[in-house]
Amino acid sequence: MNPVNYLYLSALLFTIGAAGVVIRRNAIVVFMCIELMLNACNLALITFSRMHGNLDGQIVAFFTMVVAAAEVVVGLAIIVSVYRSRHSASVDDAALMKL
Helix, strand or coil, X not given: CCHHHHHHHHHHXXXXXXXXXXXXXXXXXXXXXXXXXXXXXXXXXXXXXXXHCCCHHHHHHHHHHHHHHHHXXXXXXXXXXXXXXXXXXXXXXXXXXXX
8 A cells, every 4th residue: 555545544634633623612522633633643653654664753653652641641630620520521611710
């Protein structure tokens, strides 16, 4: 399969994720769209790494997945905390928590 096809898929996934972040107001959906954008970037990194024949992109993609896993833990804890205090997972309601 041609590596350009993987790059097209990566661009499509990133566009879907960016549109989801902009359009949706539910915090969990926005969170999943951010993860989709990170996975699209990982796909592009691995594609370029395979095109050039080195492992640098794959190593960076691995570290990106590690950071994304930590982001999931912290992000879900924040979303659960906001949901418990406001009984809503809306992004607009989270702005009301400022002092």
